[in-house]
Amino acid sequence: MRAGWRWTVCAVTVAVLVAVPFAVRYAPVSTPDTGPAALLARMQASRSTPYQGYAESSGTLALPTTDQLNDLSTLLSGRTQMRVWWRSATDWRSDTLTPAGEHSTRTTSAGTLVWDYEDNRVGVSAPGAANTVRLPQDTDTLPPALAARMLSEATADELSALPARRVAGRAAEGLELRPSDALSSVGRVDVWADAASGIPVLVEVFGRSADLPAMSSTFLDFSDAAPTAGDLAFTAPPRARVRSVARTDFVGQIARFGGPRPPETLLGFTRSTPGAGLATIGEYGDGVTQLVVSAVSAQLAGSLRDSLRLASGARELPEGLVVSVGPLGLLLTTSRGGTTWLVAGTVTADGLARAATELGAVAA
Template sequence: MTAVRRWCLVAVGVLLLVATPLAVNAWPAGDTEITARQLLDKVQAADDVAYSGYVEAVGGLSLPTTDEFGAVADLFGGASRLRVWWRSDESWRVDRLAASGETDLFHAGDATTTWDYERLTTTATLDALVFLPRTVELLPPRLARLVLTGVRPEEVSRLPAARIAGRTAPGLRLTPSAPQASITRVDLWADAESGLPLRVQVYGNGQGAAPVETSFVQVTLDQPAADVVAFEPPPGSQPRFGGVGSDSLLGHIPAAFESRALAGLPRVGGASPAHLFSRYGRGVTQLLVLALDYDVSEPLRDQLASAAGVVVDDLGSALAAGPLHLRLSPHRHYEPSWLLVGTVDDKTLRRAARTVYGADAAPAGMAS
């Protein structure tokens, strides 16, 4: 065999290696006859599916880069590339990859360890009852579980199938029926065989592009090895224990607002443990009410006052970032400050704020 012929064969081999994944993703999706209700059931039954792979997520939410919300602004305001190994809800690992390094989350039982490659630090935290979103929330299966909680069969319809990460994925559209909703629709595609969500797009009022989109670019539906998700402190790292976690507001919440309904939204579940917060709504239309003490509320209020897009009025500081709306009450001496945040429209948030600030229902553990 001549050298020219050998190099031609090598070139053809390289071309096939490069082109095969592209061709697989370009194959027609071949839609299935599964109904919207059947697909919904299949997706909701896929919580126990183990997997690994790569995820690309894009966020278009313009959140203020305050001390409290800086990490959230970075997470939901730009692009993220994630690598995931998921054995179960109790055992998983998610790496956020960047040019300068990576930040890894290792979860085992009721604790999560964060490994910061750039700072050579490890932080162990207990799962918090109230926490700011982390990279794990951007995984398509996690986001799909969140948006489909409490969904009604009449709120879903079929979308044409797509080819995602080399797999046929029938589509499902959720159109919230609650009049208070700031999310107009959620489109998702799930693996035809397992029901594992592979792509999720969340749309808000008046938005042509999805402010939040996450999708697998590579996925394997096998059980990852246990040693892959187990954390071993690297040599030279600086371990520390973070208690409930720096991404948690748990230690700053003195009470919760107690009412069976708020702004036309029903209470979700009973009282939270230790009366830490209250949640209202259904499905993707959710409103969370928290009481913050001075140490958290005042720095947050000061930072919001100078942040872009924040409006200060008689009901405090208000921010709208896509379908997400937030409102922090004005300062009152010897009283908690109220933080209201959720996927409801501004009218609903203002109505809820007037009720909460006016103490139409007494906060647990405090005089009305």
């Protein structure tokens, strides 16, 4: 064989080998045509199904960076890489990779252990209370958790089928949710579920009139095999500091303020039953249309207002200071009685303005 032909054969061989993964990924996928309503039912039935894998989530929700919202801003505006082993809501482990290292979380019915690589510290906390309002965490962006939140109140008339595709090398069936609520700032949610198990493996959330997802989460490696005890085992590293910690975050700071209680209804939504110690925080809405409302102290309001004014898209309206980041909206508004309210959720600017008007009538 002449040298020229040998190089040609080598080049073709390399090209074929390189193309194989892409061919597998984009090859036509054959799945049963069950319809979007039936697929939604399969996804909902899979919530108790164990799984494991490696997932990445990415967000374009460039929230303003504040002392209170720094972790949330990082989670919703960057890339999060996680390895997860999931048996149930009270029996799982996840490892989140960060630029500085990683942190590992082990949750059981007895509580949660969180190891921070950089500080070599293990925090031990008691189980979280039911109906707890809190800021999103890493594992809330995993495809199964994000899909459960987004599709919780979906109706058949809001659903349509999407073409099947391969996710993490496995066949996946898709559906699209287009919210019918005119107040929702979410334009659509696309979800693909593993054809074998029904577990959501890819989720994309779009704002209104947006071509790119505001938040996406996908498995790059996935198995519906149940994790073993060895997978979930957690042992504190040598010389790690082990400390009991209380669950405190921005929501806890607001709850301790003890301001007036939010109204029982807002924008036509009935307030959800608050958890223990959260009587001053109001949670409203369902599915993709959600609102959280609370009165805030003058000191916290001043700090937030200074930070929010620096955010891209911040606007001073008659109803208050509004920041819209994709489908997420933040509002600081002061009622006639002098109470400052913080409103956050996935409602349109018109919805935020209406909420401000209704909160203006709440007695201090």
